[in-house]
Amino acid sequence: MNITAGNGGAGGGDEAVHTSSAVTNWSHTVSQRYQYLLDKSTPYVRHRWIGFGVAFFIYVLRVSFVQGYYIITYGLGIYILQLFITFLSPQVDPEFEEPFDGLTLPTHGSEEFRPFVRRLPEFKFWYSITKAVCLAFTLTFFRIFDVPVFWPILLFYWIVLFVATMRRQIMHMIKHRYVPYSFGKRRYTGRKEVVVDDASPVTT
Template identity: 50%
Template sequence: MDAPEPDTPFAAVSAHTSRWGRIYQAYLDQSTPFTAYRWIGTGVLFLFFCLRIFWAQGWYIVAYSLGIYLLNLFLAFISPKFDPSLEQDEGMEDGNAGGSLPTKEDQEFRPFVRRLPEFKFWHATTRAIAIGFVCSWFEIFNLPVFWPVLVVYWLILFSLTMRRQIQHMIKYRYVPFTVGKARYAGSNK
């Protein structure tokens, strides 16, 4: 008996795109441990995007949209996965404070877990900058706007959003960044 032929021409296309998807995923998996190099590459790509916008004197809507999207990603990156304010509301019903470090032996310690992990943050950031860079080469995205207004809007949005986020961090006593593993002075035997 002969092997069945693909039902549609889309089956061959789907098989080919899934092959490229597996190759892309393999490269992503290989890049996972190289955090600094990944972010340096993203920074270089962002620098090229900024230079493109500066020299072309246009595509300000693309840059503004990218700025808002990157701000949204950053907020998800520094926000806890489990909102302490919701946990505190639940904890008040149970009679315990919740949302802070344990003060008694029977309380559970919960480490800071990000809403958006670092690798996904990097991947979404790099992909967004690459899409923005590509969009900056098409005239259809070059809408005439008065760019200083966009800069002021973005700065106001950034300052209000970060002020609210910092107040949330202070209220629920969490710090989303760690410098590294704690090192203690002692004998080096």
């Protein structure tokens, strides 16, 4: 009896280990496939942002339909604003750090073209806000997150915060003389004149 019970216990343990291993392999395969799709989507800037626009529009429709979850929307707006400011900021802040390896933009027309290096790359910016919108959309299906609040106050406060933050960022751009994009800038490479787009690599 004891031997039979022991064998049964061992068999149950082997089955649990086999199930755990299968789940681990499945999750690893899904993770690899997900990362592969992300890598493949990197060059398709316009398509990615259209997808984000669709997801954001669906979220707005959801909030408008249920007439609630304004706290979640406010938190989403603050998060997107924070990411947007980081997206507009240079990788090396000239106010606090000394530029290195030629990562700053030229300040004179005679200097060599240098692309703007963002603190937050475009792909990571898109990926982060898309995940945030999807998470916020998911949270709208849980009543516990529907906190009663007077939403015009939140909207007014967010607008004030947006104006103040953007004003500070624009003043920073003017002070240090940089523009947070490379689109449309011309680069002369001897025989060819290349129009640089920060959504696509420069080829000569």
